[in-house]
Amino acid sequence: MTVYFEDLSVGEKLSFGAYEVTEDEVLAFAEQYDPQWFHTEPERAREQSPLGGLAASGWHTASMTMRLLVDHHFADAASYGAIGVDELRWPNPTFPGETLSVTVEVIEKTPSESKPDRGVVRTDLTTANADGEPKLTMQPIVLYARRNPGSAEEREE
Amino acid sequence: MTVYFEDLSVGEKLSFGAYEVTEDEVLAFAEQYDPQWFHTEPERAREQSPLGGLAASGWHTASMTMRLLVDHHFADAASYGAIGVDELRWPNPTFPGETLSVTVEVIEKTPSESKPDRGVVRTDLTTANADGEPKLTMQPIVLYARRNPGSAEEREE
Numbered sequence A, B: 001m002t003v004y005f006e007d008l009s010v011g012e013k014l015s016f017g018a019y020e021v022t023e024d025e026v027l028a029f030a031e032q033y034d035p036q037w038f039h040t041e042p043e044r045a046r047e048q049s050p051l052g053g054l055a056a057s058g059w060h061t062a063s064m065t066m067r068l069l070v071d072h073h074f075a076d077a078a079s080y081g082a083i084g085v086d087e088l089r090w091p092n093p094t095f096p097g098e099t100l101s102v103t104v105e106v107i108e109k110t111p112s113e114s115k116p117d118r119g120v121v122r123t124d125l126t127t128a129n130a131d132g133e134p135k136l137t138m139q140p141i142v143l144y145a146r147r148n149p150g151s152a153e154e155r156e157e
Helices: A023-033 A042-048 A058-072 B023-033 B042-048 B058-072
Strands: A013-020 A079-089 A099-111 A118-128 A134-145 B013-020 B079-089 B099-111 B118-128 B134-145
Touching: A013 A058, A023 A058, A023 B058, A058 A099, A058 A118, A058 A134, A058 B023, A058 B058, A099 A134, B013 B058, B023 B058, B058 B099, B058 B118, B058 B134, B099 B134
Parallel strands: none
Antiparallel strands: A013 A099, A079 A134, A079 B079, A099 A118, A118 A134, B013 B099, B079 B134, B099 B118, B118 B134
């Protein structure tokens, strides 16, 4: 079933996904986009990194989060994409061998005043490992299509 | 010369980089991290995408921005990494064939009270194409080491 603006409720919580983080992928991403030694040199990172070992780039953690969102949510959602993201944080490093999952809570819904065919949904998102340790938190702001654009009933929401 | 906390001034502006966006790279990133048709299907995107053609994933634009930051700034900076990012926005889509550069303005410096060896620097960052059209804006919050940890003079800053 396709998810429209009307199908999301404030307070609703969605949890999904299992992304296995591998050392090969951590290295490949970092070599291309974030070539700092604590992301690209396994031995040096194990011995010297204040992060406690080879860690994924924060942008890699964000990208793996996006893959989980696409596979488990946006593939079946009538979305116009994200306006942006507020309060992106990396409370703990992501390590190879961990498995990431995502929890999203709807915190605000605003029907668009200028465009009656869509609405804005703000969520609290957390990406965590299997022990529940948070790796990334953010507030995505996403545009969804409305199933019934601009009906009187929905304008009153 | 290594850039320390003391070397950055509020109001200072840095501009750098030239990252050429290729269709192959847009497709490779999107297939792995953001497999939505407007990022992965060139012909369909050209004909149907409201973005006006095949566009890079927003997380890809962020990752290319990180590469420019590493190559032109963090490689020579005494940084402890980013705490996070506020107000991440994608005002326009990024297209293959464009060349991205980054402008960073220092907007706030706060010496750490608990750890005299470091300070927090907040910046306004814009990633734009060669015509100056903004593709990504955000406020990174980054920890830098202090050259002279906790000296009396610097505590007064």
